[in-house]
Amino acid sequence: MNIAHRIQTFRTELPSHVQLVAVSKTKPENQILEAYTAGQRIFAENKVQELIDKYEHLPKDIEWHYIGHLQRNKVKFIIPFVRLIHGVDSLRLLEKIEEEAQKCNRTVDCLLQIHIAKEDTKFGLDTNELAQLLESEIFKNLKNTRITGLMGMATYTDVETQIHAEFAELASIFKDAKEKYFALNDMFCELSMGMSGDYRIAVQHGSTLVRIGSSLFGGR
Numbered sequence: 001m002n003i004a005h006r007i008q009t010f011r012t013e014l015p016s017h018v019q020l021v022a023v024s025k026t027k028p029e030n031q032i033l034e035a036y037t038a039g040q041r042i043f044a045e046n047k048v049q050e051l052i053d054k055y056e057h058l059p060k061d062i063e064w065h066y067i068g069h070l071q072r073n074k075v076k077f078i079i080p081f082v083r084l085i086h087g088v089d090s091l092r093l094l095e096k097i098e099e100e101a102q103k104c105n106r107t108v109d110c111l112l113q114i115h116i117a118k119e120d121t122k123f124g125l126d127t128n129e130l131a132q133l134l135e136s137e138i139f140k141n142l143k144n145t146r147i148t149g150l151m152g153m154a155t156y157t158d159v160e161t162q163i164h165a166e167f168a169e170l171a172s173i174f175k176d177a178k179e180k181y182f183a184l185n186d187m188f189c190e191l192s193m194g195m196s197g198d199y200r201i202a203v204q205h206g207s208t209l210v211r212i213g214s215s216l217f218g219g220r
């Protein structure tokens with residue numbers, strides 16, 4: 001199967017409320033164009049320089065998402081065009097994004113990354129840190145940054161019960177945060193969870209954004 005076929009297969013399989021985020025990191029521009037020609041418009045990268053290069057060369061109606069760990073000193077390079085930052089994992093990073101978004105006079109959407117995996121290699125906030133962030137003055141005073149949901153990564157494992165438990169936990173954290181902090185705010189509606197190996201489980205637990213790399217473009 002080629003990339004266009006795989007895109008179509010995902011479109012058919014995914015429920016209509018779930019968006020396909022094509023993770024194009026390390027992949028050449030011709031493969032991205034193949035997906036684009038098949039109608040895909042959302043692409044995600046995890047390195048700032050690679051994202052900038054691809055943004056400059058590829059069609060301007062692509063919606064670029066950033067999915068990696070983002071350093072504060074690099075925020076300014078992607079703020080002029082990035083549509084959604086998936087992995088905001090500190091108040092300081094959020095503060096920086098707001099500052100740069102104000103300078104650009106843009107509104108930037110962000111997801112807060114929650115640590116759900118039982119591995120310490122993955123970034124993210126725990127529930128206390130999430131509460132702290134959502135109760136902070138910085139959060140209350142955001143003007144150019146919108147928190148539109150949460151993101152998380154499950155443990156890399158074949159044990160499906162564990163993946164189910166971790167995505168269920170994230171879904172529950174999302175529901176609690178929505179009720180407590182965003183009850184009057186319809187913008188808080190995205191749950192970014194699921195990759196090539198575990199997106200089916202993520203969709204069962206309410207994912208609205210699946211981040212798919214290798215199942216579309218092949219291994220890295």
Ligand SMILES: *Cc1c(COP(=O)(O)O)cnc(C)c1O
Pocket residue numbers: 023025046067068153194195196197211212213214215
């Ligand atoms: C690389 C990456 C993906 C895609 O992973 P695949 O297993 O290739 O689908 C999704 N999310 C994040 C944060 C990634 O870094």
